[in-house]
Amino acid sequence: MSASQEAVPVKSGATGAAQFAGxxxxxxxxxxxxxxxxxxxxxxxxxxxxxxxxxLLQDWIINFADGTPTYYEGWTKAKSSDWHKFRxxxxxxxxxxxxxxxxxxxMVANVIENGRRSGAPKRFDKAWVKVLQDHLGAYKHAEFGLxxxxxxxxxxxxxxxxxxxxxxxxxxxxxxxxxLTLYLGEIxxxxxxxxxxxxxxxxxxxxxxxxxxxxxxxxxxxxDYLEQYFAINVIFEPLVAELFRSGFVMQMAAAQNDxxxxxxVSAAExxxxxxxxxxxxxxxxxxxxxxxxxxxxxxxxxxxGTYGKLAIDAANQLQPMWSQPRVKIAQFNEAFDxxxxxxxxxxxxxxxxxRTVLGA
Amino acid sequence: MPDALTLNKITAQRGISIGxxxxxxxxxGWTPSYVQQAMTFPTDYKIKKSPRDPMKQxxxxxxxxxxxxxxxxxxxxxxxxRGDMFRNVEPxxxxxxxxxxxxxxxxxxxxxRSMAMVGRLAPGEELRTGFAMxxxxxxxxxxxxxxxxxxxxxxxIDPAGFDITEAxxxxxxxxTIGRQFAEGFLTGDAITAANVYLQVVAETAFTNTLFVxxxxxxxxxxDYALPTVFLSVQSDESRHIGNGHSxxxxxxxxxxxxxLLERDLRYAFWQNHAIVDAAVGTIVEYGSTNRDKNKESYVxxxxxxxxxxxxxxxxxxxxxYGIKIHHDDVGAAWDRMVKKNYVHKTAQFxxxxxxxxxxxxxxxxxxxxxxxxxxxxxxxxxxGNYWKWYGKLSTxxxxxxxxxxxxxxxxxxxxxxxxxxxxxxxxxxxxEVDGQIYTYCxxxxxxxxKTAFAAEYEGxxxxxxxxxxxxxxxxxxxxxxxxxxxxxxxxxxxxxxxxLVPQPHLIFDDNKMWKLSHVRGDTLxxxxxxxxxxxxxxxxxATAEYRKGFTINPCN
Numbered sequence: 001m002s003a004s005q006e007a008v009p010v011k012s013g014a015t016g017a018a019q020f021a022g023x024x025x026x027x028x029x030x031x032x033x034x035x036x037x038x039x040x041x042x043x044x045x046x047x048x049x050x051x052x053x054x055x056l057l058q059d060w061i062i063n064f065a066d067g068t069p070t071y072y073e074g075w076t077k078a079k080s081s082d083w084h085k086f087r088x089x090x091x092x093x094x095x096x097x098x099x100x101x102x103x104x105x106x107m108v109a110n111v112i113e114n115g116r117r118s119g120a121p122k123r124f125d126k127a128w129v130k131v132l133q134d135h136l137g138a139y140k141h142a143e144f145g146l147x148x149x150x151x152x153x154x155x156x157x158x159x160x161x162x163x164x165x166x167x168x169x170x171x172x173x174x175x176x177x178x179x180l181t182l183y184l185g186e187i188x189x190x191x192x193x194x195x196x197x198x199x200x201x202x203x204x205x206x207x208x209x210x211x212x213x214x215x216x217x218x219x220x221x222x223x224d225y226l227e228q229y230f231a232i233n234v235i236f237e238p239l240v241a242e243l244f245r246s247g248f249v250m251q252m253a254a255a256q257n258d259x260x261x262x263x264x265v266s267a268a269e270x271x272x273x274x275x276x277x278x279x280x281x282x283x284x285x286x287x288x289x290x291x292x293x294x295x296x297x298x299x300x301x302x303x304x305g306t307y308g309k310l311a312i313d314a315a316n317q318l319q320p321m322w323s324q325p326r327v328k329i330a331q332f333n334e335a336f337d338x339x340x341x342x343x344x345x346x347x348x349x350x351x352x353x354x355r356t357v358l359g360a
Numbered sequence: 361m362p363d364a365l366t367l368n369k370i371t372a373q374r375g376i377s378i379g380x381x382x383x384x385x386x387x388x389g390w391t392p393s394y395v396q397q398a399m400t401f402p403t404d405y406k407i408k409k410s411p412r413d414p415m416k417q418x419x420x421x422x423x424x425x426x427x428x429x430x431x432x433x434x435x436x437x438x439x440x441x442r443g444d445m446f447r448n449v450e451p452x453x454x455x456x457x458x459x460x461x462x463x464x465x466x467x468x469x470x471x472x473r474s475m476a477m478v479g480r481l482a483p484g485e486e487l488r489t490g491f492a493m494x495x496x497x498x499x500x501x502x503x504x505x506x507x508x509x510x511x512x513x514x515x516x517i518d519p520a521g522f523d524i525t526e527a528x529x530x531x532x533x534x535x536t537i538g539r540q541f542a543e544g545f546l547t548g549d550a551i552t553a554a555n556v557y558l559q560v561v562a563e564t565a566f567t568n569t570l571f572v573x574x575x576x577x578x579x580x581x582x583d584y585a586l587p588t589v590f591l592s593v594q595s596d597e598s599r600h601i602g603n604g605h606s607x608x609x610x611x612x613x614x615x616x617x618x619x620l621l622e623r624d625l626r627y628a629f630w631q632n633h634a635i636v637d638a639a640v641g642t643i644v645e646y647g648s649t650n651r652d653k654n655k656e657s658y659v660x661x662x663x664x665x666x667x668x669x670x671x672x673x674x675x676x677x678x679x680x681y682g683i684k685i686h687h688d689d690v691g692a693a694w695d696r697m698v699k700k701n702y703v704h705k706t707a708q709f710x711x712x713x714x715x716x717x718x719x720x721x722x723x724x725x726x727x728x729x730x731x732x733x734x735x736x737x738x739x740x741x742x743x744g745n746y747w748k749w750y751g752k753l754s755t756x757x758x759x760x761x762x763x764x765x766x767x768x769x770x771x772x773x774x775x776x777x778x779x780x781x782x783x784x785x786x787x788x789x790x791x792e793v794d795g796q797i798y799t800y801c802x803x804x805x806x807x808x809x810k811t812a813f814a815a816e817y818e819g820x821x822x823x824x825x826x827x828x829x830x831x832x833x834x835x836x837x838x839x840x841x842x843x844x845x846x847x848x849x850x851x852x853x854x855x856x857x858x859x860l861v862p863q864p865h866l867i868f869d870d871n872k873m874w875k876l877s878h879v880r881g882d883t884l885x886x887x888x889x890x891x892x893x894x895x896x897x898x899x900x901x902a903t904a905e906y907r908k909g910f911t912i913n914p915c916n
Contacts, residue, residue: 170492174489
């Protein structure tokens with residue numbers, strides 16, 4: 001009962017204990033890094049979702065009933081010569097994602113806890129309290145809708161890099177929707193008569209919000225995942241979401257004795273900068289694609305036209321809100337001009353013509 | 361300061377209750393009125409009742425909790441290096457991690473993707489946060505496992521195999537079963553895939569053997585990194601089990617769903633058994649050097665986790681809702697493990713195929729024989745000679761065991777359903793589906809392909825059900841290839857362009873490692889392609905012959 005070959009005792013299983021063919025091959029070697037060396041994010045992400053064009057020898061082994069495979073390039077109208085080229089600019093993998101999300105939650109919780117302890121909500125201007133109750137309360141549903149849209153979209157991308165960038169986008173949106181919900185719930189404990197149901201009522205019924213709701217529902221109802229990603233980060237965010245968060249809440253709040261709301265809302269602006277960077281990178285790759293650049297540029301113009309109209313209508317419908325705070329320190333027109341400039345800059349960066357949305 | 365006074369008491373202020381917080385968050389959703397959402401991932405199930413959220417956790421507490429868990433994991437990895445873990449780790453064990461960790465990140469991220477499917481299908485918003493947390497958890501699992509694998513690659517004596525990991529995952533004959541597992545979470549009927557196959561069976565039952573039993577064995581082999589990572593992963597699974605059960609309860613009250621639930625529980629249980637027990641059973645039993653006779657064997661662990669914990673306390677109670685549970689399948693799975701040596705036959709197959717692996721498998725030795733015979737009486741009579749042959753043929757220059765006819769081993773057919781070969785010869789079946797002949801490891805796998813994955817089930821149209829596709833028999837891909845050329849095509853050659861990544865031993869010495877020249881001259885063949893070419897009469901004879909099995913010749 002013994003093998004014929006004598007085993008050579010292994011004294012150590014550690015790096016460098018012996019030199020032999022392959023003993024120094026200590027990097028993932030099956031993809032081309034974007035830079036000179038692979039980043040940790042790339043090592044965690046690239047090729048985890050396989051592709052018959054790369055290493056998936058046996059092809060996808062389960063189909064949907066209509067013959068569509070597990071992952072399918074045709075799930076978006078956008079075309080790419082190489083879907084694997086994209087790398088998320090924010091380089092997120094699980095550890096960095098939890099660190100950032102946890103830090104934000106800590107910051108938000110501290111702001112609320114310390115603000116409440118100092119009695120801050122009781123000193124908010126009364127007109128402003130109604131704005132928070134009705135409009136910030138309504139807006140949280142928009143964030144939630146975009147979170148669910150991206151949660152859906154992260155199923156469809158052709159590579160792990162695309163899908164994980166959309167997944168973290170969803171995570172940020174859903175967190176922020178919950179942050180706003182809990183924030184309003186907690187300051188509501190300190191403000192007599194604060195109606196936590198008013199936000200949803202305004203979201204569903206107030207004419208001010210119907211354009212926004214229509215835009216969000218249109219994004220949620222789109223079946224092209226990149227159309228959703230584009231509509232959210234390239235069109236809706238600058239023209240409606242940033243307009244409301246930065247152009248309204250964050251500018252107005254301090255003058256109404258409210259230092260808490262801008263701090264809570266600021267987290268979403270940080271989130272968006274990252275989501276936007278990822279989006280710009282992905283769509284600029286598509287517009288510069290040697291084989292499909294022209295097709296993609298036309299497609300983005302078409303999407304921009306559809307969602308741009310919805311977003312501009314939504315933004316214009318929000319305008320009456322700027323008149324509601326008692327101390328009026330910001331103007332809708334100025335804020336909206338900034339939003340349009342923001343969109344122009346994003347479009348220029350991606351490489352598509354934004355005039356269909358904004359005019360010449 | 362009085363003893364009872366604490367900082368918490370000084371700083372505490374009234375907040376909203378957990379119940380109120382989750383109620384408010386569940387109220388974030390609404391029924392769209394401008395544009396309806398398309399049901400892009402269809403199901404044949406009817407979901408009339410909104411699932412409840414059993415966990416009532418919100419993201420404000422979720423993210424810090426997960427960050428803390430991460431801090432413990434990464435701190436432990438640092439401590440393992442400071443403690444010189446790799447000096448004492450068993451290479452026999454770490455080699456199998458090249459296979460396991462190549463497989464697992466894709467099923468994990470597939471589970472994240474599948475949350476998109478149930479997230480949209482499930483009515484109401486209460487469980488949305490649960491699905492969202494599961495989605496983010498699975499992103500955690502996939503990337504934390506890629507990190508662990510990188511860590512092994514950087515610190516273990518032989519990184520070859522870790523360095524090609526995701527390329528190897530796409531190409532290897534052994535990782536095929538992991539791809540079947542992952543695509544099963546993602547494709548076809550959304551409830552079949554994401555709820556029943558993933559949450560109700562894979563996560564509720566089989567993650568216990570994957571993420572609890574296996575880490576215990578890792579620790580016995582000097583690897584305390586795997587337990588650190590995987591027990592942290594497993595701590596997320598309880599939430600996923602809760603999500604799955606909640607959604608199941610929203611389906612089960614509608615009798616219209618019972619037929620499909622019976623079908624899916626049957627398919628999912630059997631295929632999870634076939635895939636997970638093949639892979640994890642082999643790794644736990646054959647990747648270990650620990651032969652303590654007091655420790656539980658894989659089948660003992662299976663009895664605890666799958667039979668007692670899952671079958672008796674989770675599956676059986678479903679009967680009270682009117683669901684037919686296939687008790688005989690649980691018994692058949694147990695018999696395959698205990699009486700028909702499923703795990704041992706899988707280990708035998710993995711080792712026969714070592715030249716087309718991307719990890720090392722060393723021969724089992726006298727110490728191992730003693731333990732196997734103790735735990736599995738009769739093991740030595742059936743497998744002793746085989747492992748002696750394996751050891752004897754592990755020296756370069758010997759005829760490799762895959763093509764060595766002296767051993768008596770007969771290369772198996774591949775099961776078209778679970779993708780594990782048809783190793784229990786007497787259970788082998790074949791059938792015709794859509795005019796083509798297929799081979800299966802068992803009657804239930806035949807049923808899975810022909811009856812369950814079809815457009816109709818027991819007279820009921822099932823338009824959402826998936827279909828098996830692709831080049832499911834790996835051997836077809838290299839039918840007629842020289843073994844050396846196939847290995848080169850697979851990319852399983854080390855950086856010198858000659859030495860194979862896989863080796864049938866743990867000798868870290870160039871002079872004793874197999875090279876392409878040692879394996880050139882033998883031609884791979886597809887058993888299925890040959891089988892299909894037979895006349896019906898000859899196929900019947902070949903089937904009868906196959907069912908008789910084979911006997912390993914004595915090895916002197």
